[in-house]
Amino acid sequence: MLTERLELRPFAIEEAEELLALRLENREFLEPLEPIRSAGYLTLAGQKTEIMQSEQGRIRDQAYIYAIRQRGNGRLIGRAALTGIARGPFQNASLGYFLDQAHNGQGYMTEAVIGVLELAFGKHGLHRVQAGVMPRNIPSQRVLEKAGFRREGLAERYLKINGVWEDHVLFGITAEDREGASDRRDRAERHCE
Template structure:
């Protein structure tokens, strides 16, 4: 999928080295925001395994993982994922993401999240996407708000991050919310007026 500045695509096994390099460059930056990983995670074999597991998740309709790349030069900036997909009456997924520290603050993550939401609701036919963000992670809280997520509450000691059970602000968005966010009432009125003319 293409957005204004980004390309979102599934990882291939050949990209494991590039993903590893990005992870290693951002290890110190991401460490306080992620679970403790196994010793082999930050190795080429570990990243190949991660990509292969992502592919299995896609085949089983359990997860969709996307590389975030700049359209202009193909540079890998990060990763965004819809995981824990539940079908049946729920039609829900969890959203997770990370972005290269050097590219933070430029709107790339919000743009990528909006692209992933488009895929979630139009390609994968989900009804709901949810995410959890630690209260101290101000940049990620801004991404959620700018992307149109609804703040649903605080889950205490929700996830074990870097060895500590951390509270998370819970966010949700349904397909109906997404339609309203994509096409606010003023844009709908203008579009209808243009068609009528």
């Protein structure tokens, strides 16, 4: 999928080295925001395993993991994932993402999340996407709000992040929310013509 400045696409095994370099460059930045990883995770073999597992998740319709690349230069600047996909009456996924620290604050993550939502509700036929963010991670909360998510509540000791059970603010968005946002944008554009 192409957005104005980004390309979102599944990772290929050949990108493991590039993904490893991105993770290593951002290790200190991401460490307070992520679970403790296994000893082999930040190795080439570990990143190849992650990419192979993401491919298996896609085949099983359980997860869709996207490389976030800049259009034009093709530089890998992040990753976005729809995981824990539940079908049946729920039709739900959890959204997770990270962005290269050097590219924070430039609107890339909001653009990527909006693109992933288009894939979630269009190509993947989901009804709902949810995300959890630690209360102190204000920039990530702003990304979700700009992308149309609504704040749904606080889940205490929700995920073990960097070795500590952390509270998370829960956000959600449904296909109807996205349709309503599109309708409002269309009406606003027609009004301005």
